[in-house]
Amino acid sequence: MLNPIDKALQQAVPTIMVPAHQELCPMQDYGHRYLIAADGIWVEVLRPWLHATWPVALQSSVAMPYGTLSRKVKFSFQKLPIDLISRFCAEARAASPVEHGTWITWNGQSGEFRYRGLDITHASEDELNYIRPVLDEDESLVLDLHSHGEGGAYFSPKDNRDDAGEVKIAGCIGLCDQSIQEQAYRLCLLGIFIPIPGPK
Ligand SMILES: [Zn+2]
Known part of the structure; x- marks a missing residue:
């Protein structure tokens, strides 16, 4: 059984396997989560003003059976004030x-x-x-x-x-x-x- 502290931490910041044959499910809540893609570990951050997906650690040695991601930074506002x-x-x-x-x-x-x-x-x-x-x-x-x-x-x-x-x-x-x-x-x-x- 998972330690309750680890359980809470993993619920707050989950790690998701990126599917190779369907869309990745969107984030439901503000916060961040880690994504395991074919080329390594990525982080996805969702805030009221920001949606970003960015690599944390990339690798090409191991063929992991997951989907791919692309770098994304999207602001909710049009431009800086x-x-x-x-x-x-x-x-x-x-x-x-x-x-x-x-x-x-x-x-x-x-x-x-x-x-x-x-x-x-x-x-x-x-x-x-x-x-x-x-x-x-x-x-x-x-x-x-x-x-x-x-x-x-x-x-x-x-x-x-x-x-x-x-x-x-x-x-x-x-x-x-x-x-x-x-x-x-x-x-x-x-x-x-x-x-x-x-x-x-
Ligand atoms: Zn300074």
């Missing part, structure tokens, strides 16, 4: 050379973005600490933005540690002392980082 991102860029410029941060959330009911200023507890030229906002019921974290002051826009090893395990878009704004700031964005999928273009 350029007005709110611009607001953050202006705040980051004002805060420079000290780092700055904000969250931008998305309401699954209204389809509206919201600028969530952070309760910053410590900010310096190479560190930013804040209290994570408590979100409303229909609200999801979509964009986690931070700035690098006068440094470039990139994701540091510390950013990688901070973003591991999260499902969100991380954005970094750099060169805040220059006339044109630098921006970098990536989709964070539970430890997988997928570079994506910034807002247009």
